Amino acid sequence: MAVTGWFVALVALGVVPVVAVGQATGSAWPVLAAWLALCLVLLVFDVVLAGSPRRLSVERSLPDRVRLGESVTSTLLITNRGRRTVRALVRDAWQPSARASLPRQRLVIPPAERRAVSQQLQPFRRGDRMSAQVIVRAFGPLRLGARQAALSAPGRLRVLPPFNARKHLPSRLARLRELDGSSAVMVRGQGTEFDSLREYVRGDDVRSIDWRATARRQDLVVRTWRPERDRRVVIVIDTGRTSAARIDNEPRIDTSFEASLLLAALATRAGDRVDVVAFDRRVRGRVQGANGPTLLSRMVDTLAAVDPELIEMDWDAVPGQVRDITAHRALVVLLTSIDAPGASQGLLSVLPQLTQKHLVVVASVTDPDVVAAVSQRDRRDDVYRAASAERSLLDITRVSAAIRHQGADVVTGAPADLPPALSDHYIALKAAGRL
Amino acid sequence: MTVTETLTPNVRTRLRRSLFWIVCTVGALIVALIAIALSGGNQAQSRPLQADSATPTGAKGVVTVLEDHGVSVTAADSATDAADSLNGDVTLFVYDAEGFLETSNLADLAAQASDVVVLTPDFQTLRALAPGVLAGGTEATDADPVSARCDIAAAERAETAEVLYTYRITDAPNATGCFPVSDGRFGLISLPQDDGTLTVLGNPGALSNEKILHGGNAALALSLLGQNDELVWYLPTIADVQAHQPPTLGELTPPWVVPFTTLLAVTALAAMFWRGRRLGPVVVEKMPVHVPARETVEGRARLYERGNAREHAIDALRIGAISRIARLLGLPAGATALQVADAAASVLGHDVHDVRAALVEEQPASDQQLMAISSAVSDIEKRVRATLDETGRM
Numbered sequence: 001m002a003v004t005g006w007f008v009a010l011v012a013l014g015v016v017p018v019v020a021v022g023q024a025t026g027s028a029w030p031v032l033a034a035w036l037a038l039c040l041v042l043l044v045f046d047v048v049l050a051g052s053p054r055r056l057s058v059e060r061s062l063p064d065r066v067r068l069g070e071s072v073t074s075t076l077l078i079t080n081r082g083r084r085t086v087r088a089l090v091r092d093a094w095q096p097s098a099r100a101s102l103p104r105q106r107l108v109i110p111p112a113e114r115r116a117v118s119q120q121l122q123p124f125r126r127g128d129r130m131s132a133q134v135i136v137r138a139f140g141p142l143r144l145g146a147r148q149a150a151l152s153a154p155g156r157l158r159v160l161p162p163f164n165a166r167k168h169l170p171s172r173l174a175r176l177r178e179l180d181g182s183s184a185v186m187v188r189g190q191g192t193e194f195d196s197l198r199e200y201v202r203g204d205d206v207r208s209i210d211w212r213a214t215a216r217r218q219d220l221v222v223r224t225w226r227p228e229r230d231r232r233v234v235i236v237i238d239t240g241r242t243s244a245a246r247i248d249n250e251p252r253i254d255t256s257f258e259a260s261l262l263l264a265a266l267a268t269r270a271g272d273r274v275d276v277v278a279f280d281r282r283v284r285g286r287v288q289g290a291n292g293p294t295l296l297s298r299m300v301d302t303l304a305a306v307d308p309e310l311i312e313m314d315w316d317a318v319p320g321q322v323r324d325i326t327a328h329r330a331l332v333v334l335l336t337s338i339d340a341p342g343a344s345q346g347l348l349s350v351l352p353q354l355t356q357k358h359l360v361v362v363a364s365v366t367d368p369d370v371v372a373a374v375s376q377r378d379r380r381d382d383v384y385r386a387a388s389a390e391r392s393l394l395d396i397t398r399v400s401a402a403i404r405h406q407g408a409d410v411v412t413g414a415p416a417d418l419p420p421a422l423s424d425h426y427i428a429l430k431a432a433g434r435l
Numbered sequence: 436m437t438v439t440e441t442l443t444p445n446v447r448t449r450l451r452r453s454l455f456w457i458v459c460t461v462g463a464l465i466v467a468l469i470a471i472a473l474s475g476g477n478q479a480q481s482r483p484l485q486a487d488s489a490t491p492t493g494a495k496g497v498v499t500v501l502e503d504h505g506v507s508v509t510a511a512d513s514a515t516d517a518a519d520s521l522n523g524d525v526t527l528f529v530y531d532a533e534g535f536l537e538t539s540n541l542a543d544l545a546a547q548a549s550d551v552v553v554l555t556p557d558f559q560t561l562r563a564l565a566p567g568v569l570a571g572g573t574e575a576t577d578a579d580p581v582s583a584r585c586d587i588a589a590a591e592r593a594e595t596a597e598v599l600y601t602y603r604i605t606d607a608p609n610a611t612g613c614f615p616v617s618d619g620r621f622g623l624i625s626l627p628q629d630d631g632t633l634t635v636l637g638n639p640g641a642l643s644n645e646k647i648l649h650g651g652n653a654a655l656a657l658s659l660l661g662q663n664d665e666l667v668w669y670l671p672t673i674a675d676v677q678a679h680q681p682p683t684l685g686e687l688t689p690p691w692v693v694p695f696t697t698l699l700a701v702t703a704l705a706a707m708f709w710r711g712r713r714l715g716p717v718v719v720e721k722m723p724v725h726v727p728a729r730e731t732v733e734g735r736a737r738l739y740e741r742g743n744a745r746e747h748a749i750d751a752l753r754i755g756a757i758s759r760i761a762r763l764l765g766l767p768a769g770a771t772a773l774q775v776a777d778a779a780a781s782v783l784g785h786d787v788h789d790v791r792a793a794l795v796e797e798q799p800a801s802d803q804q805l806m807a808i809s810s811a812v813s814d815i816e817k818r819v820r821a822t823l824d825e826t827g828r829m
Binding site: 057 | 691698714718723737739749751752758810
């Protein structure tokens with residue numbers, strides 16, 4: 001039940017008879033009572049004659065997934081199964097961060113007919129965006145009153161991480177192909193696998209000429225090498241409290257997702273097996289055993305719903321998590337944050353267990369604002385801020401040195417730079433045959 | 436396909452769900468109504484010295500005893516009621532506690548009655564009824580009873596009485612004062628009128644149910660009020676005032692003003708319902724946590740600043756600059772700060788002492804010095820950077 005502005009206007013219109021008759025006869029109370037009774041009767045009449053919103057059936061058609069920043073069309077098909085025409089104001093109750101373009105729409109549905117209500121959704125937050133119900137307000141023929149009901153029509157739209165770092169993928173894939181034996185560029189080093197023999201072309205490294213084959217073929221023949229394949233890459237994403245920090249208008253966890261997606265895309269093309277686990281004190285998401293194109297889709301699907309938790313990361317459990325994924329030597333990428341020595345104690349204490357068996361890379365976002373604050377020294381409080389920023393950079397340097405001392409690599413970068421930097425480090429490791 | 440499930444409960448379900456509260460409300464209303472009907476109504480209207488009130492402040496005791504002795508008592512609420520009952524030999528008792536009564540009205544009534552008993556009259560009433568009598572102030576509520584000391588029969592019979600308000604006789608030669616307190620102030624004054632007496636009594640408590648039995652109160656009351664066979668017990672009410680007021684606001688405004696404002700109020704209510712009715716429930720959403728990362732840096736900066744930790748601050752700045760300069764100059768990781776300063780001085784061609792002072796030795800004693808040293812440090816770093824090209828060579 002609801003009333004409209006017309007009903008309010010109708011009640012207000014009673015001023016005319018109340019004043020006119022009151023002035024003429026000296027008694028306005030009966031007129032007032034009669035007018036209010038008239039309004040009430042008209043309202044009841046209108047509400048009773050309104051088409052019932054309870055006699056509608058709602059169908060939803062909506063894509064399952066959308067990448068953050070893109071928009072989708074959500075359509076509601078509403079069928080009138082009642083006997084009266086429904087003049088409805090329809091609201092699809094999407095969560096605010098789904099950013100529905102037209103949350104309220106008017107439509108008229110004659111009996112036994114169906115109408116579609118479409119709107120654009122452009123979600124601005126990652127994760128599952130829900131709409132539990134559709135609310136219909138059906139107006140009466142006089143537009144004075146309305147009947148209102150909420151209809152159950154659950155809808156879910158999974159908003160995937162944007163993967164903006166995919167723009168770096170083509171250049172890194174080209175670098176990867178250069179590593180491969182198919183390219184004219186040769187890479188030497190321990191651990192690279194022998195691929196094939198081919199004719200020498202100018203520019204090839206003379207050290208890779210295979211003299212025995214040259215003798216057989218009467219032509220210069222070089223050996224080609226290709227990087228190892230079928231290595232394991234385990235990406236551990238820290239979803240603990242430090243990942244909630246917003247750096248350069250992007251939470252640390254989102255940068256971690258971007259970096260892990262780019263690395264996974266690259267590594268799966270290079271023929272390595274990638275497993276991902278998002279962890280703080282328990283596993284928030286895990287992608288295991290996926291390969292090729294399914295890997296990325298499963299990754300974005302799993303990571304979409306992972307948000308930072310305000311609890312401390314349990315580093316002691318990380319070696320166990322890695323052991324669960326693979327028993328062999330692997331490249332373990334820890335996407336976490338490196339700040340004060342005190343806060344990084346947990347990480348430092350478990351690193352030896354990991355580095356003993358695996359190749360470990362610790363990747364962390366640095367704050368470009370802090371770096372900029374160091375050279376900003378115009379005013380008194382700027383100097384203190386510069387000192388404080390310098391102190392935190394020194395802390396990061398100390399922790400990084402400690403991590404390197406434990407035998408792990410460190411990759412740092414601003415939010416926009418970390419994903420390509422991590423991929424470059426992976427390519428460098430592959431080229432050096434360290435995987 | 437069937438009709439979609441509706442989440443809004445229909446009227447019947449809603450009624451059934453709220454049945455408990457409806458029953459509770461109705462029950463509470465019934466109990467309240469019964470309670471009001473049984474007792475509350477009477478008590479609420481009880482006034483001091485009301486003729487039919489059995490409360491401690493009422494006067495049912497005196498009235499009942501008078502009726503038992505054959506005096507017919509008529510209670511009057513307004514001047515017209517009182518005037519209607521004043522036929523023949525009638526005693527008029529007037530107690531105007533709230534000052535409702537107009538003095539001219541009272542004078543008219545007093546003229547019609549044979550005997551008049553006025554309880555605690557105010558200044559204006561005294562001027563109208565007994566011009567020679569003036570108010571004389573109050574006595575303490577716990578003062579001892581005073582003896583009569585006059586030849587008024589009622590007072591003699593009472594012998595003693597408690598006195599609260601007192602009156603003085605200034606210009607009334609035939610007035611008699613009883614229960615004298617001191618220097619010509621009396622608790623009771625009797626003035627002979629044309630065909631009876633006017634008695635001014637100064638203690639309202641003397642007639643109440645609570646105190647009627649104290650001392651000579653009962654004898655005084657019965658003698659004063661039982662002079663004639665009929666007694667009019669007149670307690671003025673608000674009804675006595677209105678007749679003489681200027682026209683009220685309601686009488687001056689046009690007849691449609693109040694209905695008009697009522698209609699406006701109803702319109703406002705309807706508008707509130709119109710705007711306030713939500714189109715379905717509020718949608719809730721769990722928000723992720725986001726922490727601005729610079730807060731720790733900012734917080735530490737403010738801590739340095741508030742604690743005047745200039746040495747900590749300059750240390751941090753120097754260590755950062757020295758390690759960067761060492762890296763630029765290709766010095767080994769173990770190089771001391773002084774070695775780096777010397778190397779920087781030689782690269783820049785500056786005085787070694789100046790560079791050492793800026794990079795190591797000088798301690799800031801004030802914020803001004805801190806800023807000077809800090810800019811000197813960053814200046815040295817910038818110059819070293821500018822001196823070397825990208826490859827790190829000079």
